[in-house]
Amino acid sequence: MDRKKDQLQTIRDYVFELFHNDATGHDYYHMERVARMAKTIAEKEGADSFICETAAWLHDIGDKKLFTNPEQARNEMDDILTKIEIDRNSIELIYEAIKDVSFSKGKTPATLAGEIVQDADRLDAIGAIGISRVFAYGGTKEQLIYHDENPENTSIQHFYDKLLKLKNLMNTPTAIKIAQERHAFMEAYLDQFFREWKD
Template structure:
């Protein structure tokens, strides 16, 4: 079994028991999206594959609230599996910088591999799957669909963003609708444009039905 196969097995076993918003199928979709983008844009395939598999390995939403922990856990795993030190460093740099940290927080710039994995993760947050994941996560945390008097927030830092407990529809304005313009690769931008339009249509329909606008 090679390094990629070992990491994939470990990650699959860990995420099989997570809920649908951040489960193994999410990881698998991000991996496939990253591989597809790499086939069009280039970049080190193994680095991209490993980072895609490990990008949520210790996400604050899953580990009890510990922030910026994916790099540490990834380094421990890859070191245990005797991966090359340069490879470990490349993967850890990516997984530490994939997460969206708030509308007012600029993304860290880096390698093409970082761009591709971050794009892949964000593509899975939008479109039809993104809508399903958003409402699943909101339901899991007892958040309402929509509160008309509670406006979206432009979060200035990661702490404000990660601690926000607003209704699910605000998540579209606070993150999901912003993703299209933050995608770096041309390939992801093309995919993201279609998924963005689908979400916009959904939210327009949601608000029309919420307000019982039958005209």
């Protein structure tokens, strides 16, 4: 048990070094929240919490939105996991859990661990924090908050393109329940946003 705790601490430190200065909403604290949520869901759904938590910490490493050299980032991740003596079978399970997490891939992961990490990541994209992350990311891309004549290329449009769809794309009963409240909060936020926009 202590060994796994030490391994997770090394992974946390590694992730902190990579993401602590990120301003897009994919920062260290995003990884921390996703890891914590993945562990919680894993415990409720009877999955391997170590695999789920580790995969959640690492799920954005190699993402082409965040890394100029994704392959190099993934190779460095592999070196770290090998160095801290996570066995190769567990490493492969971690990679399998990460593989299809991304919304843009449009896939349901093949394993329960993958479903859990995907759920945890998607839960962090909705609700109050999800709203904050939309505008953080939009700001880094010089995207307008909203525009009456050209709404398609705005941060508000992202709610309709992705975030409002996530409630119905959750995999596990635990995540489905959590998503209901966060989805309702986003709907209330958008109602208020458009009331204020038109005042």
